[in-house]
Amino acid sequence: MANQQEYDVIIIGGSYTGLSAAMALGRALKKVLVIDGVNPCNKQTPHSHNFLTQDGKTPKEISELAKAQVANYKTVSFLNDIAIKGEKSAKGFEITTQNGLIFKGRKLIFGTGIKDQMPNIEGFAECWGISAIHCPYCHGYEVRHLKTGLFANGDMAYEFGKLLWNWTKDLTIYTNGKSTLNAEQTNILASRNIHVVEKEIVKIAHNNGQIQELVFTDGSSQNLDALYAKIPFVQHSDIPQSLGCELTEMGMLKVDMMQKTTLDGVFAAGDNTSPMRSVANAVYGGNMAGAAVSKELIAEDFGVIN
Template identity: 45%
Template sequence: MESIQTVEVAIIGGSFSGLSAALSLVRSLRKIIVFDSERPCNKTTPASHNFITHDGESPESIRKKAITDLKEYQNFKLQLGEVETIEKTEKGFLLKGNGFSPIQTDKIIFATGLKDVLPEIPGFAESWGKSVIHCPYCHGYEYVGNQTGLWMNEPGVFEHSKFLKHWTKELTVYTNGPIQFSKEEQIQLEKEGITVVTEVVKTLIHNEGQISAIQLQSGKEIPIEALYTRLPMVQHSKLPEGLGCKLLPSGHIEVSNFYETNVPGVYAVGDMSSMFRSVANAVHSGNIAGAMLNRAMILS
């Protein structure tokens, strides 16, 4: 019969929010395990910005340093691999997956993140996180004044375009097809001097992820150095929803101010439960969730 390991808290997701929660908990004397599939959403990003003491470092080097720090605590365990099933039990939750024996845990913190749904256009995935970017606070400073595009075709495009013009005046909106936002927004964009290109995009011309032009279906090439995106996102893992965690219309997991989900004993941290996608926010949410979960366990 397969042996069952027991821990107090299982953290599913080994990137910034999960590791931050782990640090709060091991310093609170909790026996924990972190499951890491080694597939963080910023895996292809060469440098992380807007996170004090680590500005300009690669996300992977920051993550490895966090794991090194955590390994100094005897009550920390890192398990590589993916949790495949979670069963509710009288004692909490039973976690199963390939490469490890079943884990019985009292509490769960999900830190599995969101997955961006990239368009199937040559060069897009290769440039994602390098010169095809989502956040001006994370990457905008490096592209100040450059020829910049916004990949967006939905209501709110004018507000987002005006926002991005703070970093660059050389902004063009690419809709990749017929416009799907209002005539009013089209007029506003025109008044702001922002060009809208509706022709279908054929490919992003790039060199090792650094784009130099957008090639349209007609063959025309438009020079560009950075492309911001507003892409659809889905939960990276279906486990939270399968466990009964409530999803918001935005696709995020609904949580309290302390990152509790509607399922007792289950928390969700990082961008899977927040509109703000940054390393600093991920670390913040994990730190709060770990501390508040420990407090709840003491007072229960």
Template identity: 50%
Template sequence: MEGNTHFDVIIIGGSYAGLSAAMALGRSLRKVLVIDSGLPCNRFTPHSHNFITHDGAIPAEITKKAKLQVLAYPTVRFCEGRAVSASVRADGYSVLIEGGTLYTGHKLVLAAGVRDILPDIDGFAESWGKTVIHCPYCHGYEFRGKKTGIIAGGERAFHIASLVNNLTGDLTLLTNGNEDFSEAQITKLQEHNISIEREKVVTILQKSGEVKGVVLSDARFLPFEALYAAPSFEQHSDIYRDLGCELTESGHIKVDQFQQTTVNGVFACGDCSGMLRSVAHAVATGNIAGAMVNHQLVQEHF
């Protein structure tokens, strides 16, 4: 396969979702190319949780094992590189790789994930994925009972607080001036002894990613052992734009229950196509995407 540039399916993104899709397709003897830039969004996290058989594993080790298993299927090929553009052809799609190589395929799977846009708070990036975390299901158990803050405001803060409240009795909302709570929400927060700080967070004091506390704009220091945050994000790859795939209001690639995008023959899976950001969800949606791509190819050629 070394000289081949045409495939049944091209998968853009070689982490959990992309590799899961590739396995389903490889097991059906489809010629598959997986293109990956090597920058998964969870690379800052030391351990992955809430995925049975891999609970507590190092994320990169899960990917390494998955890649070895997927590439054991002889019709699957892996390309380390960045897809820079894509276009529609009469017989499918073409994908241009940084460096100039052009690959073509009958079907495309978009699995490049998302890129977090971290706030401009000193110490945030150093702690992100370690003690500044995004998901109670992925990391909350490890910080149970700890003095915890939530850097968010409004509906998002209230939602996270409702989930984290079951994990700790010492919880503070750091709204950065974005309070915007209803009277009913404020009453509920008070019932659970969840305090609200309105001043902006200017610094996260940390050592090697271990949070010690925050400094507010009025110079007060508040000690914490863990912080939740909900930073904004963007699609890691702009390929969806080249193809005309629609996005949802939340900024994810719009897909149906079979991971088909709004463009026929183009599928999407993993973080780029849904709000649930976990290894288990990425693997599940990748498996569905791979199976449905194969189903579509069968219907077209059988």
């Protein structure tokens, strides 16, 4: 990393979103610092899909290639650290890292993603991203026609169950307690041979993250190949909120079409702004944020020159 402490843009989060934004800004000749703690949410995922030219590659392969390409732009620097504090300054923002370093940037981009909140079920975290999965567009083809479960309840279980029926007709909904599906929803699902199990899950038996069976509190069990789940999350970084950025009702950072948050000078993209959690969406959002930020910087500098 260069010794320079002041940057046009500080990007917090160096995965697909951050790297995509950094490439756009590097190509716009802007001085950029990418701060990344190297802890991506998809670190357990064996393969990434639905991203042209990289289908089937591991998330690490894609990010390493991306970083190597971004590093070709000499105005982009990288720091392996964690941003823990952000403050507004006269000329932009100041970011403090876990190692006590302070950097100044005219603009900020957050590609920090979200942090999944794992249920208190033994084995769930170990299977997350491998056979306990969140998205059929990311993973559905690989588990098509297999014995599949859906860990959800109520309207979410109904709507997601309808969607998953496209990939497998061997589908069971596990509500992990009393079902909150209404009678009509339950009947419609049953007519498609989608059954609802209300037993509470105590454990997921697995082999290196590959689900073998669900074990219930009553001692019974059910063989399973894959389990979709919609679980709660929190923002991975609380810096945007501490600065005053607003969240949506879903808990995402609120952004406009140019990935700009509700706070001037702060942009965000990727999983922290959208429920569409995919590499392709992260790359798109980062590219848009990088272009939008560079446009703002160019306009500001052009105004100063005049």
